[in-house]
Amino acid sequence: MTFEGIDGSGKSTQSRLLAGHLEAAGHDVVLTREPGGSLGAEDIRRLLVEGDPGRWSAETEILLFTAARRDHLERLITPALKAGKIVICDRFADSTRVYQGATRGDLRQIVDALHSQMIGIEPDLTLVIDMDPDIALERGLARGSGEDRFEDFGAEFQHKLRDGFLALTKDYPDRTQLIDGTKGAQDVAHTIAAVVDSFLAARS
Numbered sequence: 001m002t003f004e005g006i007d008g009s010g011k012s013t014q015s016r017l018l019a020g021h022l023e024a025a026g027h028d029v030v031l032t033r034e035p036g037g038s039l040g041a042e043d044i045r046r047l048l049v050e051g052d053p054g055r056w057s058a059e060t061e062i063l064l065f066t067a068a069r070r071d072h073l074e075r076l077i078t079p080a081l082k083a084g085k086i087v088i089c090d091r092f093a094d095s096t097r098v099y100q101g102a103t104r105g106d107l108r109q110i111v112d113a114l115h116s117q118m119i120g121i122e123p124d125l126t127l128v129i130d131m132d133p134d135i136a137l138e139r140g141l142a143r144g145s146g147e148d149r150f151e152d153f154g155a156e157f158q159h160k161l162r163d164g165f166l167a168l169t170k171d172y173p174d175r176t177q178l179i180d181g182t183k184g185a186q187d188v189a190h191t192i193a194a195v196v197d198s199f200l201a202a203r204s
């Protein structure tokens with residue numbers, strides 16, 4: 001399962017809380033993130049999240065994110081799924097669909113073509129955390145992580161991203177669930193735990 005949403009929407013906190021919730025219920029959980037999640041992909045991550053916003057074109061980004069994802073898939077995700085573990089990934093291909101595919105030109109077809117050739121799997125469940133971009137941007141920049149290349153595209157970009165993620169839930173209604181991220185972290189975590197518990201119960 002994956003978490004998606006704009007920068008600063010609380011995905012990382014929520015993915016950690018969900019991993020804890022599922023582990024407490026006795027599940028074998030692998031918590032990971034993109035870009036990154038494997039050694040090679042973490043190297044590529046640094047190229048992507050640091051530096052000047054104009055450092056890469058959207059097309060080059062698609063190739064880099066997909067290269068990182070392919071390494072992550074080969075080395076971590078596929079083996080974990082084969083071993084029967086629940087993989088929780090903080091961002092996955094939907095981020096490429098929205099960030100590179102929809103906000104900086106209409107590149108969605110390239111994203112989808114490359115995805116089907118090189119990645120070829122979709123998450124069973126995608127939790128899209130929705131919130132006001134202005135609040136999220138403040139939270140994101142307040143962290144001062146040095147990984148602000150995408151936040152540095154500015155507020156208008158974040159508004160486009162939000163629209164992109166909302167559209168995504170309409171494109172993939174079967175596997176996506178929209179979560180209101182404006183409440184406190186514990187409230188949001190409760191909502192997510194309930195959604196995931198009923199998803200898992202329905203599958204078993």
Ligand code: TYD
Nearest residue numbers: 007008034035049065091092095096099150
């Ligand atoms: P992330 O570490 O999730 O940042 P944050 O915790 O601030 O949300 O992701 C780093 C940046 O990379 C983020 O701004 C979103 C962007 N990104 C893409 O543009 N395309 C992608 O395919 C992925 C996975 C991330």
